[in-house]
Amino acid sequence: xxxxxxxxxxxxxxxxxxxxxxxxxxxxxxxxxxxxxxxxxxxxxxxxxxxxxxxxxxxxxxxxxxxxxxxxxxxxxxxxxxxxxxxxxxxxxxxxxxxxxxxxxxxxxxxxxxxxxxxxxxxxxxxxxxxxxxxxxxxxxxxxxxxxxxxxxxxxxxxxxxxxxxxxxxxxxxxxxxxxxxxxxxxxxxxxxxxxxxxxxxxxxxxxxxxxxxxxxxxxxxxxxxx
Ligand SMILES: N[C@@H](CCC(=O)N[C@@H](CS)C(=O)NCC(=O)O)C(=O)O
Numbered sequence: 517x518x519x520x521x522x523x524x525x526x527x528x529x530x531x532x533x534x535x536x537x538x539x540x541x542x543x544x545x546x547x548x549x550x551x552x553x554x555x556x557x558x559x560x561x562x563x564x565x566x567x568x569x570x571x572x573x574x575x576x577x578x579x580x581x582x583x584x585x586x587x588x589x590x591x592x593x594x595x596x597x598x599x600x601x602x603x604x605x606x607x608x609x610x611x612x613x614x615x616x617x618x619x620x621x622x623x624x625x626x627x628x629x630x631x632x633x634x635x636x637x638x639x640x641x642x643x644x645x646x647x648x649x650x651x652x653x654x655x656x657x658x659x660x661x662x663x664x665x666x667x668x669x670x671x672x673x674x675x676x677x678x679x680x681x682x683x684x685x686x687x688x689x690x691x692x693x694x695x696x697x698x699x700x701x702x703x704x705x706x707x708x709x710x711x712x713x714x715x716x717x718x719x720x721x722x723x724x725x726x727x728x729x730x731x732x733x734x735x736x737x738x739x740x741x742x743x
Pocket of ligand 1: 528529530531566568581582593594596635638639
């Protein structure tokens with residue numbers, strides 16, 4: 517019997533959320549015959565200065581970020597490589613298209629978020645920014661700017677690739693990156709009505725069970741008032 521994978525996560529961490537959708541997507545599609553289940557290990561990014569910065573977690577990820585996934589006797593960090601590992605070892609319901617052009621489009625859109633938005637508005641970055649400027653209000657202004665700029669690019673690119681989802685009619689890695697980023701966009705006051713294609717894709721995704729299950733409100737560490 518293989519060990520149960522352990523996902524180190526925080527309920528509203530967008531990068532952990534991508535992996536949760538990945539996991540649920542496989543589980544959802546595989547139904548009874550492919551049982552990927554995991555233990556959820558909460559890493560509270562806020563409490564006591566952040567559990568991600570405690571030695572116990574830094575031994576798992578020296579960069580002090582979630583997610584980390586212990587699976588098949590390995591410890592992996594970085595959400596996109598984790599999802600690619602799941603894809604390669606559990607390939608039945610792919611999140612990357614076979615066609616090289618579509619595959620590149622999926623990776624391109626994923627990177628708009630993974631490199632072009634998420635790291636710039638990550639917790640450690642905005643904390644440092646506010647520390648340097650001495651103004652806590654800068655955190656929201658900064659995040660609002662970078663998220664808006666990135667989503668503008670995503671909207672333009674996705675208009676050329678979208679079917680029902682970001683690339684064609686199947687859920688891909690790009691959708692896994694998009695949905696968590698939209699949550700952060702809303703938290704930072706970005707008006708999503710300026711992105712009609714993104715909104716239409718998000719509506720499609722949110723109807724799927726895997727996206728519902730991965731939502732922050734459905735995580736064990738989500739505070740009762742945010743459920
Ligand atoms: N590139 C990493 C990003 C991970 C990341 O930034 N995680 C955030 C939560 S979404 C985090 O743990 N932040 C903690 C901090 O900034 O102190 C990935 O995709 O896994």
